[in-house]
Amino acid sequence: MTHSTEKxxxxxxxxxxxxxxxxEPQTLFEPIQYILSLGGKRIRPLLTLMASxxxxxxxxxxxxxxxxxxxxxxxxxxxxxxxxxxxxxxGKQTVHKKWNPNTAILxxxxxxIEAYKYIAKVPVDVLPEALNLFTQTSMEVCQGQQYDMDFxxxxxVSVEEYIAMIRLxxxxxxxxxxxxxxxxxxxxxxxxxxxxxxxINIGLAFQLKDDLLDVYGExxxxxxxxxxDILNNKKTFLLIKALELSNKDQNEELNKWxxxxxxxxxxxxxxxxxxxxxxxxxxxxxxxxxxxxxxxLNSLSAVSVADNKKTELTNLAExxxxxxx
Amino acid sequence: MTHSTEKxxxxxxxxxxxxxxxxEPQTLFEPIQYILSLGGKRIRPLLTLMASxxxxxxxxxxxxxxxxxxxxxxxxxxxxxxxxxxxxxxGKQTVHKKWNPNTAILxxxxxxIEAYKYIAKVPVDVLPEALNLFTQTSMEVCQGQQYDMDFxxxxxVSVEEYIAMIRLxxxxxxxxxxxxxxxxxxxxxxxxxxxxxxxINIGLAFQLKDDLLDVYGExxxxxxxxxxDILNNKKTFLLIKALELSNKDQNEELNKWxxxxxxxxxxxxxxxxxxxxxxxxxxxxxxxxxxxxxxxLNSLSAVSVADNKKTELTNLAExxxxxxx
Numbered sequence: 106m107t108h109s110t111e112k113x114x115x116x117x118x119x120x121x122x123x124x125x126x127x128x129e130p131q132t133l134f135e136p137i138q139y140i141l142s143l144g145g146k147r148i149r150p151l152l153t154l155m156a157s158x159x160x161x162x163x164x165x166x167x168x169x170x171x172x173x174x175x176x177x178x179x180x181x182x183x184x185x186x187x188x189x190x191x192x193x194x195x196g197k198q199t200v201h202k203k204w205n206p207n208t209a210i211l212x213x214x215x216x217x218i219e220a221y222k223y224i225a226k227v228p229v230d231v232l233p234e235a236l237n238l239f240t241q242t243s244m245e246v247c248q249g250q251q252y253d254m255d256f257x258x259x260x261x262v263s264v265e266e267y268i269a270m271i272r273l274x275x276x277x278x279x280x281x282x283x284x285x286x287x288x289x290x291x292x293x294x295x296x297x298x299x300x301x302x303x304x305i306n307i308g309l310a311f312q313l314k315d316d317l318l319d320v321y322g323e324x325x326x327x328x329x330x331x332x333x334d335i336l337n338n339k340k341t342f343l344l345i346k347a348l349e350l351s352n353k354d355q356n357e358e359l360n361k362w363x364x365x366x367x368x369x370x371x372x373x374x375x376x377x378x379x380x381x382x383x384x385x386x387x388x389x390x391x392x393x394x395x396x397x398x399x400x401x402l403n404s405l406s407a408v409s410v411a412d413n414k415k416t417e418l419t420n421l422a423e424x425x426x427x428x429x430x
Numbered sequence: 431m432t433h434s435t436e437k438x439x440x441x442x443x444x445x446x447x448x449x450x451x452x453x454e455p456q457t458l459f460e461p462i463q464y465i466l467s468l469g470g471k472r473i474r475p476l477l478t479l480m481a482s483x484x485x486x487x488x489x490x491x492x493x494x495x496x497x498x499x500x501x502x503x504x505x506x507x508x509x510x511x512x513x514x515x516x517x518x519x520x521g522k523q524t525v526h527k528k529w530n531p532n533t534a535i536l537x538x539x540x541x542x543i544e545a546y547k548y549i550a551k552v553p554v555d556v557l558p559e560a561l562n563l564f565t566q567t568s569m570e571v572c573q574g575q576q577y578d579m580d581f582x583x584x585x586x587v588s589v590e591e592y593i594a595m596i597r598l599x600x601x602x603x604x605x606x607x608x609x610x611x612x613x614x615x616x617x618x619x620x621x622x623x624x625x626x627x628x629x630i631n632i633g634l635a636f637q638l639k640d641d642l643l644d645v646y647g648e649x650x651x652x653x654x655x656x657x658x659d660i661l662n663n664k665k666t667f668l669l670i671k672a673l674e675l676s677n678k679d680q681n682e683e684l685n686k687w688x689x690x691x692x693x694x695x696x697x698x699x700x701x702x703x704x705x706x707x708x709x710x711x712x713x714x715x716x717x718x719x720x721x722x723x724x725x726x727l728n729s730l731s732a733v734s735v736a737d738n739k740k741t742e743l744t745n746l747a748e749x750x751x752x753x754x755x
Contacts, residue, residue: 188532206531210509214539217542218565218568225565240547248455248540250536251458254457255457
């Protein structure tokens, strides 16, 4: 029986709100409760449960793995926000801002350990594989974050390097989420790998969509100010590709805006967006996104279960591609 | 066959220097190689191998667990140094000083994950227990570090709270090191637990010795300046016990030195040390240390292997108690 998305989300939220985090010292555990309570779309644990549900009606076995992944994801947000000096997350103060940097460091460490606590609860026959997958993925996410920070110091990042970076920083955890659900439900190795590939491609498409939304999103729906990446000279797909495709004049104009220390925000956003438009970057990014999306659907269709069982996963993937926030 | 301490240390150093850390991005992995190469006495992994060697000639199985514990220990040093703003470690610059705070955060995270990579390599029949022990211990170490930081903001810390804190921050990892070696060698549960207790008590005694050495060590042998804890108003056993035992005059004098923002270093050290001497704190701390040391030896003697196999462990414990650095 295929469980509804709503039911699976409820399972996740119930489990998260009943995690035994009411522990001493409160100075360590309160920030963990705080960041987990900020919500978010819970996409990763949802993917874990949906993947499990392809092979088994009983999604309980996958729930611990799903929680591990959500706790790990929030750990990365906590440390990344500190490293990026971001003050807000989901409309609320970040942990290092609400408390202090040391709290963010140590509560983050505790979350990474807490994530492993839930990995340790997966069925014992798949524990070694689940543990290795989780450890490899976690390390790759750190590598991705390091590349992302390194890229901000460089002015010669190629599109290939950018894709390799978002694969590590974003896509492998999506792949891991799905594969973990398959493992917990004792799928074949082949099906688990197909789901991993599905996740990698969804993750890549997802990040390209994020890059696009910052520039081409609808303000009202996007909920946060557009153009933040442009203002911060963030090396997104759009900026990297623009630097690659631009003629001499466009290149000089781009670099002028990148190096300016003082500027009018709207003026900078409009100038850079103009160049993106001249270079047709919206449609270039959209075709690449679509390429990954189609590769994802291909991998999903190779999974050896009936198509009607895949509806929830297909719908979720589609909603991620066509989302407006 | 009981392997010599020297041979076991060599195994550890060889394994550490051959860890596959020559990976990309170097900005992530170089700081890990750096801190692991700074040395230290490798006491924890040594305890793992010695514990394993009580039950098995083959210490290879325990070596991965030993490495996991040493990598974890160095991860805690890396993040603690950042949180404590310590610039030097083992005579060299700390990672956040040599690189920057973000590097210390992310390379530290990667070390915690790397530690789990080696836990995952323990024999599969003991993997669930080893994983749970490691996760519980890691979380306790975080709790201990948080209590330690919280205590620095308080002026009413009791001796009982202090002992509970160093149990978490220091002793549980020593206990875990020993129990992990026993698990890897398939000891009985009872023997593994005796070794854990041995480690807890050695760890408590070890920390009291550390507190004593800062004040009563011999400068030449101690290698670093004495009195650092006094200068920083660090809430050690000595200071907490002094605040508890002091009469009105001594208490006022202590609090005067604690609250002074500017002072002559030697003058402050001598004044505080004088009060410690008046209160006989050296011998009070030494008897408590001895109490833990004897409890440790008691637990070790309960382990069901021949006494002559325990010589290396007994010698190591003794050397930790009577060390002068």
